[in-house]
Amino acid sequence: MTIKFLDLAAQDQEIEARLTPELASIREKTAYVGGASIAAFEKEFADYLGVRHVVGVSSGTDALRLTMLAMGIGPGDEVVTVPMTFIATVAAIVQTGARPAFVDIDPDTCNMSIPALLQFLDEARRSGRRIRAILPVHLYGLPAHMVELREIATKYGIKLIEDACQAHGAKINIEGRWVRAGALGDAACFSFYPGKNLGAWGDAGAIATNDDALARTVANLGDHGRISHYAHSAFGYNSRMDTVQAAVLRAKLERLDEWNEKRRRVAAHYRELLGRSGLRLPLEPEGFESSYHLFVVRTPKRDALRTAMLADQIQCGIHYPVPVHLQPACRDQGYRAGDFPVSESVADSVLSLPMHPHLRPQEVHRVATVVKGALAEL
Numbered sequence: 164m165t166i167k168f169l170d171l172a173a174q175d176q177e178i179e180a181r182l183t184p185e186l187a188s189i190r191e192k193t194a195y196v197g198g199a200s201i202a203a204f205e206k207e208f209a210d211y212l213g214v215r216h217v218v219g220v221s222s223g224t225d226a227l228r229l230t231m232l233a234m235g236i237g238p239g240d241e242v243v244t245v246p247m248t249f250i251a252t253v254a255a256i257v258q259t260g261a262r263p264a265f266v267d268i269d270p271d272t273c274n275m276s277i278p279a280l281l282q283f284l285d286e287a288r289r290s291g292r293r294i295r296a297i298l299p300v301h302l303y304g305l306p307a308h309m310v311e312l313r314e315i316a317t318k319y320g321i322k323l324i325e326d327a328c329q330a331h332g333a334k335i336n337i338e339g340r341w342v343r344a345g346a347l348g349d350a351a352c353f354s355f356y357p358g359k360n361l362g363a364w365g366d367a368g369a370i371a372t373n374d375d376a377l378a379r380t381v382a383n384l385g386d387h388g389r390i391s392h393y394a395h396s397a398f399g400y401n402s403r404m405d406t407v408q409a410a411v412l413r414a415k416l417e418r419l420d421e422w423n424e425k426r427r428r429v430a431a432h433y434r435e436l437l438g439r440s441g442l443r444l445p446l447e448p449e450g451f452e453s454s455y456h457l458f459v460v461r462t463p464k465r466d467a468l469r470t471a472m473l474a475d476q477i478q479c480g481i482h483y484p485v486p487v488h489l490q491p492a493c494r495d496q497g498y499r500a501g502d503f504p505v506s507e508s509v510a511d512s513v514l515s516l517p518m519h520p521h522l523r524p525q526e527v528h529r530v531a532t533v534v535k536g537a538l539a540e541l
């Protein structure tokens with residue numbers, strides 16, 4: 164029997180009764196763009212995150228792009244991010260006209276390295292470069308070092324934008340209080356791609372912020388720069404969230420904490436079974452709660468292990484095999500192999516094990532048995 168990497172059908176079964184009447188109402192009203200479901204989702208997700216505003220958009224990539232555009236970031240500017248991410252983080256920067264400035268990751272958390280960032284910002288300041296924002300990624304669901312990042316952003320007078328596309332429901336403890344990813348920066352960007360912890364039935368995304376003006380500008384830019392039905396203050400984009408997606412997200416949001424708790428149980432089970440396997444298991448530092456979007460192990464024998472798992476019908480993934488600075492799309496940005504050694508070595512050794520809320524204990528057991536058996540023979 165195949166062990167699935169994720170199981171969207173199981174999620175749909177759980178929300179069916181809750182979702183069906185709302186979909187019927189959208190259909191009855193033929194209200195396919197805008198409408199009550201969008202406003203309700205934006206309010207419910209803002210309350211969930213503990214922020215003043217959520218603006219629904221059409222994807223995580225557009226959430227990032229619109230946020231930076233609304234902050235006035237563009238040609239001549241630079242935005243600091245990490246090369247160990249999905250390409251969209253960087254694509255969004257490039258699409259504003261700004262340059263992506265990479266700093267390496269921390270080898271333990273795989274998130275933006277604070278010493279590397281400080282070194283980069285000091286050098287950049289001396290050479291008069293226009294660094295406008297820091298864009299950390301909460302990779303695999305583990306929040307980046309946001310307390311330090313906040314201090315640094317404030318010190319340098321630049322914006323802090325969370326790429327929270329993998330971190331729905333993740334938290335950091337700040338002075339005894341748990342704060343969710345999404346409420347930690349000047350703005351945060353979420354993807355609701357179907358496989359995310361909170362996933363739509365297609366593409367969708369959102370921006371979360373406490374900044375009233377930023378929320379207004381993002382909403383305006385994402386809706387053709389519209390200020391009233393026939394008046395437009397800017398040449399904007401068509402980046403609205405679909406009404407049907409908002410209905411799906413409302414139903415799934417009610418389950419998010421429960422599903423994340425189940426992911427945490429799967430992660431704990433993996434840790435118990437694989438603790439002495441020789442694999443490097445994901446770190447969850449004290450005061451951090453990962454959303455466990457992915458459970459990513461590291462081994463120099465990654466490729467052989469992956470082949471063995473696939474032969475045993477266990478689906479697994481690699482997030483990501485090529486850091487963004489080495490992607491062909493990045494060839495004009497002036498980076499080369501060796502520039503970010505930690506990201507490069509992490510990319511060579513990561514393997515994502517099956518991880519979803521409906522993974523059964525016996526399936527986790529089988530994954531661990533196959534992994535340990537394969538490692539013993541490699």
Ligand SMILES: Cc1ncc(COP(=O)(O)O)c(C=O)c1O
Pocket residue numbers: 222223224225248249251252300326328329353354355356366367368
């Ligand atoms: C870290 C990260 N950033 C950005 C994105 C882009 O989101 P979307 O696919 O919704 O455009 C994703 C989603 O895949 C992601 O994982």
